Amino acid sequence: MRESLLIHVGERPEQPIHWLVFNAVEDEVIASGQLQGADALAELSEKAQHRDCTLILPSAQVQLQSVKLPAKWSRKLAQALPFMVEEQVAVDIDTLFIAQGDAYSLGEEHFINVAMVNKQWLAHWLDMCAEADITPAKVYVDALLLPEPAEGRASVLALTDDCFIVRHGAWLGAQLEATWASEFLTAAQITALDLYSPLAEIPTAVEAHSHEDKFELPLAMFAKATSPVNLRQGAFAYKKKSSGWIKVWRPAIAASVVTLLFMLGVKGAQWYHYSQAANATKEQVVSTYEKAFPGTKVRPHLLRNQINKALGDSGSSDSARFLVMLQDFADIVQQSEQFVTQTLRFDQRRNELRVGARAKDFQSFAQVKARLEQRGFEVEQGSLNNDGESVVGELRIKGAQ
Known part of the structure; x- marks a missing residue:
């Protein structure tokens, strides 16, 4: 497997961007760093060459849901999916891009996992990457790259001193701030946290179990994880770039x-x-x-x-x-x-x-x-x-x- 470049962006272009080059064969971090914002993405152009590139989105910008279906998943249901989730979102459904995850059944009931993100916001990030000659083949959601926890528990990874992400199910994740994290954990019926990085302030009313043997850079953990969904699908599907010499000699x-x-x-x-x-x-x-x-x-x-x-x-x-x-x-x-x-x-x-x-x-x-x-x-x-x-x-x- 080739080396990979992971780029973790923020909610806004002016926020810091973290990056990491990882060698999966050697299980080794080659290089890592931070950019001041999207305007500095061109600094990663050379590092992106001949490497698999992955864009990682913040959970705060992606809404994860499991949608109940009237029947088993089919192409006809795919066309009707926007109408099924329209009443569950607070924005115009036409502004959202709906990425499809796995379909599954519980008894006689059928469901499909979906990840919804603003079309314009996602297109803007992909355009900025393209301007920097970076072509991500995969677009993941950061919370879904944490270890899947047991029922009633949540995997936690700190991004900054006052911000961390949690995964509290196979298809449940969120980005929390310390000031209101306790209320969210209580509402989500989470009673215990599995920490994969130090946490400046542990929310009250929950137990915390620190996995210090697994502490590492957030992007190093993401590089080893498997995502249940790739948002590069549909209108945002990845198109492999042709080699330059092929275009010249075609x-x-x-x-x-x-x-x-x-x-x-x-x-x-x-x-x-x-x-x-x-x-x-x-x-x-x-x-x-x-x-x-x-x-x-x-x-x-x-x-x-x-x-x-x-x-x-x-x-x-x-x-x-x-x-x-x-x-x-x-x-x-x-x-x-x-x-x-x-x-x-x-x-x-x-x-x-x-x-x-x-x-x-x-x-x-x-x-x-x-x-x-x-x-x-x-x-x-x-x-x-x-x-x-x-x-x-x-x-x-x-x-x-």
Whole structure:
């Protein structure tokens, strides 16, 4: 797991902001500190690079509720959720963002946990983080990061001398001030406190149990905790930022892909064309062999052996001379994908094979001519004509005398 940056903000932008860099693998605090306010968030820009960023909100700005449902949780109920909680809030429901927690059942009754926060307030903090090049993937509520207490108890963590947060259930939390903390604890029927930091003034009428072995920086405790809800959902869902080089090279990559697909299409069409031409040439060779040796059964995959055997049986006959030339010519044509045979005629008197062909360019004719001459044939090249995107012409091949 990578290192993480936690940022704990206050209710107002001008209040101090606490931050901490934590390494979960080593269970180690790398660095921590305090900013004077939101205007100083840019000081954390470098620390946010290549780290998982978490924004932690104060409980005073988030209202936690368990909403009773008419049926089991579904998408239809999600659309009706604002109407279900409207009567339980003192502000215009349209100003609130409702984050959904877990849905659960108690007997025959169904519930869902929700966390409600002012839309404009949350958007403002996320905008300020974005301006500082900080992109929190998670947004948590501070009280819900405290250990979940037993019934009738509350987990307590001091933020300042006169302010602390409490968690008094799986989905219950609050931010308290010393002046009215006792009244809240009594109303919430909390009889005992589990302290995870020193508390300047312990409220009356409750027992306090100090867990000194677990005392540490508040953000260090938050870094190790698991939150039951992430407020980055719905309209505030986290969108992973693309790497800078991808944005720069995206047009070039797209153009390369299009070019590659086009080239594959062209190559595929060429392969199909040459495959068809090879099949046509093969059929011509088989047809010519059958005419030269009537009554024989041609096996295409054994044609070379059949020709060699026929040559041995025919000696120096005209058919043998023709087959020698045809065999060599077929070998050479197979080596040149750009050269396609269109007609074959054998002049027995001249011992000459006349080939009408179509090729990609003049050079293709020259290559076939040169290869035939290397086999000992005398080759005359007829007139060549440019026919659009290809060249057509004739070769006259004479066997050795």
